[in-house]
Amino acid sequence: MNLIFRPIPLALYAMTSLTMPSLTLAAATLETLESVTILGDSEDVKTFPGSGAVVSTALEEDVITDVNQALRAVPGIYIKQEDGEGLRPNIGIRGATSERSEKITLLEDGILAAPAPYSNPAAYYFPTIQRMSAIEIIKGAPLLRYGPQTTGGVVNLVSTPIPETSGGSVTSLFNDRGDQDLHAVYGQRLQDGDDQYLWQIETVQSDYAGFKDVDRSDGGTGHDLQDYVVKFGWSNDRQSLLFKGQYSEEISDETYLGLTDVDFAANPNRRYGLSVIDQMRNKHDGLSITHTFNWTTDLRQTTVAYHNTFARDWFKLSGGGSIVEAANGGDASAQAILDGTDDTTGLNYTHNNRAYVSEGVGSRLNLLAGAHELELGFRVHQDEMDRFQPIEVYDQVNGSLVFQSEIDPVGENNRLEEAEALTVWLADDWQATEKLNTQMVLRFEDVASSRVEYSDPDRATVDATRSNSSSEILPGASFTYDLQDNLQVLAGVHKGFSPLGGGATAEEEAETSVNYEAGVRYNQDDQTLEAIGFYSDFSNKAENCSLAAPCSNGDTSGRFVTGEAQIMGLELQAQKLFAFDNFVLPVSLAYTHTQAEITSSDNGFSEGDTLKDIPENVLSIRTGIETASGWNTYLTAAYADAVCSVTGCETNGDRFDETQSLATVDLASHIQVNENVQFIVKADNIFDTQNIVSRAPDGARPNKPMTLSAGVKVAF
Numbered sequence: 276m277n278l279i280f281r282p283i284p285l286a287l288y289a290m291t292s293l294t295m296p297s298l299t300l301a302a303a304t305l306e307t308l309e310s311v312t313i314l315g316d317s318e319d320v321k322t323f324p325g326s327g328a329v330v331s332t333a334l335e336e337d338v339i340t341d342v343n344q345a346l347r348a349v350p351g352i353y354i355k356q357e358d359g360e361g362l363r364p365n366i367g368i369r370g371a372t373s374e375r376s377e378k379i380t381l382l383e384d385g386i387l388a389a390p391a392p393y394s395n396p397a398a399y400y401f402p403t404i405q406r407m408s409a410i411e412i413i414k415g416a417p418l419l420r421y422g423p424q425t426t427g428g429v430v431n432l433v434s435t436p437i438p439e440t441s442g443g444s445v446t447s448l449f450n451d452r453g454d455q456d457l458h459a460v461y462g463q464r465l466q467d468g469d470d471q472y473l474w475q476i477e478t479v480q481s482d483y484a485g486f487k488d489v490d491r492s493d494g495g496t497g498h499d500l501q502d503y504v505v506k507f508g509w510s511n512d513r514q515s516l517l518f519k520g521q522y523s524e525e526i527s528d529e530t531y532l533g534l535t536d537v538d539f540a541a542n543p544n545r546r547y548g549l550s551v552i553d554q555m556r557n558k559h560d561g562l563s564i565t566h567t568f569n570w571t572t573d574l575r576q577t578t579v580a581y582h583n584t585f586a587r588d589w590f591k592l593s594g595g596g597s598i599v600e601a602a603n604g605g606d607a608s609a610q611a612i613l614d615g616t617d618d619t620t621g622l623n624y625t626h627n628n629r630a631y632v633s634e635g636v637g638s639r640l641n642l643l644a645g646a647h648e649l650e651l652g653f654r655v656h657q658d659e660m661d662r663f664q665p666i667e668v669y670d671q672v673n674g675s676l677v678f679q680s681e682i683d684p685v686g687e688n689n690r691l692e693e694a695e696a697l698t699v700w701l702a703d704d705w706q707a708t709e710k711l712n713t714q715m716v717l718r719f720e721d722v723a724s725s726r727v728e729y730s731d732p733d734r735a736t737v738d739a740t741r742s743n744s745s746s747e748i749l750p751g752a753s754f755t756y757d758l759q760d761n762l763q764v765l766a767g768v769h770k771g772f773s774p775l776g777g778g779a780t781a782e783e784e785a786e787t788s789v790n791y792e793a794g795v796r797y798n799q800d801d802q803t804l805e806a807i808g809f810y811s812d813f814s815n816k817a818e819n820c821s822l823a824a825p826c827s828n829g830d831t832s833g834r835f836v837t838g839e840a841q842i843m844g845l846e847l848q849a850q851k852l853f854a855f856d857n858f859v860l861p862v863s864l865a866y867t868h869t870q871a872e873i874t875s876s877d878n879g880f881s882e883g884d885t886l887k888d889i890p891e892n893v894l895s896i897r898t899g900i901e902t903a904s905g906w907n908t909y910l911t912a913a914y915a916d917a918v919c920s921v922t923g924c925e926t927n928g929d930r931f932d933e934t935q936s937l938a939t940v941d942l943a944s945h946i947q948v949n950e951n952v953q954f955i956v957k958a959d960n961i962f963d964t965q966n967i968v969s970r971a972p973d974g975a976r977p978n979k980p981m982t983l984s985a986g987v988k989v990a991f
Contacts, residue, residue, distance in 0.1 A: 313385055313421065313431045314411040321798050324704070324714040324753045325415030325767050326351070326807050326846070334407065336899070336909050338448065338943045338957045338984070340456055340481075342366075342404040347895045347913045349412050350846035350865045351428070351809070354915070355888055356968040358529050359486065359979035362498060364401055365824070365888075365969075369414060369869075370771065370788055370811030370842045371427025373888045374824035375399070378773055380424045382431040384519070386563055390585040390631035391658035393423055393694035394724055394777030397821060400559050400585045400631075402432050403502040403523065405458045405479045409433040414809070415792045416751030416769035419716040420650065420702055425749055426771030426788050426811065434519075437462040437475045437506060448955065448986035454483040454497065456986075462506075473508035473517075485528065486980055490548035490615055491674050498527030498555075514568045521561040529555050531822060532595040533974025535602045535613070536931065536967070543965045543977035548615045548674060549592055552624065557587035573643040582634040589627040593666070593822070596973030603931050615674035622669045622676070625688075627822075633658040637698075648704040656696045660777060663732075664688040683732045686739070692777025694724040710757040716769070718749040722785075724777045743779035747772045747787065766793040771811065776819060779834065786817040794846075801852035808845050816840035816873075816886065818922075822972050827887060827922040828878070837922050838876025840886060844869035858902045867893045873922065884923035890916040905947025914938040920970040935966035937978060951991060957984040 314320065317329045328349045339345045341361030343354045355365035355373045366381075367373030375397035381388045389396045411431040413421070418429045443461030462475030478501070485497030502523035509516050530546065530553035538545060563581040570576060601609035611617035639652030666682040700718040707713055723744040730738035751769025758764060771788040794807030818835045820826035826835035845868045853860040871886040893916070899909035917936045919925065924932035939960045946954040963981035970976070 312409070312411060312433055313382070313429070314413055321796065321803065322712075322755065322763070323417070324712050324755050324765065325413065325417040326765070326792060326794070326805075326809075327414060327417075328412045328848075329409055330412075331409035333897070333909075334404075334409070336907070336943060336945070337911065337941070338955055338986075339404055340448070341979075342401070342410070344911075344941065344959075345404065345410055346412075346430075347893070347915075348863065348865050348897060348911070350807075350848050350867045350893075351414055351844070352412070352867075353869075353889055353893065355918070355971075356978050357971075357976060358527075359977065360483065360498065361404070362401070362525070362527060362529070363399055366398075366430065367888060368412070368428030368430075369426075369809050369844070370790060370813065371424060371773075372818075372886065374819060375821065376401070376430075377819055378424055379427055380418070380421050380429045382421065382429065383561075384434055384563070385431060386561075386579065386581045387633060387635070387656070388432070388583075389633070390583075391633055391660045391692075391694070391777075393656065393696050393722055393774050394658050394692045395629075395631065395660040396424070396774075396776070397819070397824075399587055399589075399629075400557065402434075403479045403481075403500065404432075405456065405481075406435055406460075406477055406502060406504060407432045408435050415790075416716060416753040416767035417702075417714055419718040419749055419751045419769055420652070420700055422698060422718065423696065423720060423722070423772070423774050425718065425769070426773055426786070426790060434504065435460050435475070435477055437464065437473045437508065440464065442991060444988060444990040446955075446986065446988040448957070448984050450982050450984040452484050452486060452982070454481075454984075456481050469511045471508075471510050473506070473510075475504075475506045477504040478502060486982070487544045487546045489546045489551050492548065492551045494528065494551060496528050496546060498525060498529070500525045500527075514566070517565045519561070519563045519565075522559070524558045525555065527555045529553065529589075529591075531591050531972035533599060533970065533972070533976045535599055535610070536975055537603075538613075539967060539975040539977070543967075543975075544980060547595075547613045549595060549598075549613065549622065549671065549676070552669075552676060553589075553591040555587065555589040555591075557585065557589075559583070559585045575641045576638060577641070578636070578638040580636040583632070585631040585633075587627075587629060590624060590667075591627065592973075593623045593625045596825075599974035600931070612671065615671065618670070618672050620670045620679075622671060623682075624667045624669060626665050626667070628663050628665075630661045631658065646706045650700070650702040650704075652700050654696075654698045656698070657694065659691065659693040662688065662690050662692070685730050685732070686728050689730075689732065689734065689738075690726055690728040692724070692726045694722060694774070694777055696723075696774075697721045711754065712756075713752065713754040714767075716751045718751075719747070720749065720772060720774075721746045722774050724775060724779055726778050741778070741780050743775050743781055743783060745775065745785045747785065753792075761797060761799040763796045763798075764794070765796065765807070767791070773817070775834065783834065784815060786813065786815055788813045788816075801854075803848070803850040805848040806845065808843070810843040811841065813840040813842075818887075824888075824971055827880075836878065837873060837886070838878060838880055839874045840872065841874050842869065842871040842886070842889070858900050860898065860900060862898045863896070865893075865895045869893075880923050881926065885919050885925055887919045887922045887924070890918045892916045905953075906945070907947075908942065908944040910940065910942050912938070912940045931970065934968055934970060937964065937966045937968055939964055939978065951989060953988045953990075955984075955986045955988060957986075958982070959984075 353367040365373040371378035377396040441463040448456040460477040481500040483497030487496040530550035635656035637654030725742040753767025773786040797804040820830040871889040
């Protein structure tokens, strides 16, 4: 098997600044050049005019190698696991469901990170969590500064900042299955008069054997990943320039084929021999240049140009879900095919081979004008997905796969999808009174998309075309009001928008919603309490269909509108630090209750049918013991309800359309040997609980079993 990546020409961008009249400049010190944040730190969250969260110290304290573990501590977020390792997370926020994280806006350092955010946003690429210093989440009206997905929320992954002084660290982690994780980073700042020069190099190296066993095979089911990042920067008292380059490649022996319920109950970590040749290979590279300029002490301009490419070939069995479904229904022949005891012919293994480009340039002006902080910004963006998917045909003979032929890609398997978008936004953060803060945002999105399908491998003949264009004006407003020094209320409303994607037809309309939130915050000393209610009203709740996340009507491509819908819920968050003579005890809680229902539909659903992939209850409790000696231990318990795998599963009577609830407990402990050396011990899922956490794509899938790890971090 060879990768069949088709080359896509790279575009070169020139950095430009907006032309402005000459202004009198006052002395000003720029913020330290480092990773780009969109929210700030945990203190900023406490007064943010909307709901949000920052996960930072817990990334290191809990030794996070799976972004799902980090996000479970944030209320309003839904996680659907798939591979147990977090390679391709399925993240949903409030009204945005979790299919391949395509209904949220995913950023790295404030730059769009999905492979093709407008035409194909499904996150088959996800930035490596080990090289992140923080995760920022924004919900509510303020997210309209970002996009294109503006219904549920924004997730910004903040990469490792360049250190204040020369230095770095190496963290090495091993587990009981022989898996290895290595994270190394080193950076330096050099001062030359008024000029400061910065640079940093970083890498993550992961070698995982996996936790599943393939029938009749000694092959692994894990992954190998290498990720490299370089940063170069320069700044003086008036402007700064930061270049960032990233490259990663991954080989993972992952499959879409799950298990029957009977086989799952016997051994959740089994994989059928039909999946022995399934494998994902991908490569990602990203370039960005960020320039900031202080026109005055009150006026700053930030300009960004970015170019990302992603190529992947996921070679895997197609149609395995129908065999699993038949076996679940009692078909003995289907079960024998899964077991490898019956021969079968005509098994299709598809090179799900696609290449993506995402690139753009944008600029924003930030102006302080009395009690107002104004922001005016724009972004010109284009992305594309080139799909070229040959099919290899195999027979199963005596439990082994025997190659028969290859089918050239035509039609849906040989297509090019593109999108172009112009975005403009205006925001006003107004401190109206000492107690009242308001934030108003107006966003304009103009999107044009197209698809071309070809009837021959050489693309000499066009088979079919389609296109779509949409323009949306998205207003939003939010406020906070201080009832007391430590008690604050907040509320907001905004219009949400989800682009149609490259496969949309001319008559289709983009998914839109009206989203509300209201709540109360209490902050005093070492304790925080927050309760926020949210409500999203959809006129046309839509699902994007794919093999990874089939739509509720069974389609694996295109788009399916389930109808009018409402998603409402309550988010609770509490934090408290208990201090004792020789140690402190941090305690935090995050809880989300959600009701997600169809209110009207012309597509076979009834009022009250539950939307898929949204759990009713999600709970996370985290505590720990921090000592003066540097021996710190943290414990996290997490719970999530079962979910529907298709909309309306509670009324169709099919138990195979619902997952199982899951409760797990994780532990991480750090022993500080000296100023520079720290030992790490970690235990994930310490009670070894494994349930059916997903039924997509093709059968029952488990979470990761109990995993014991140990390692060391050396700073220098």
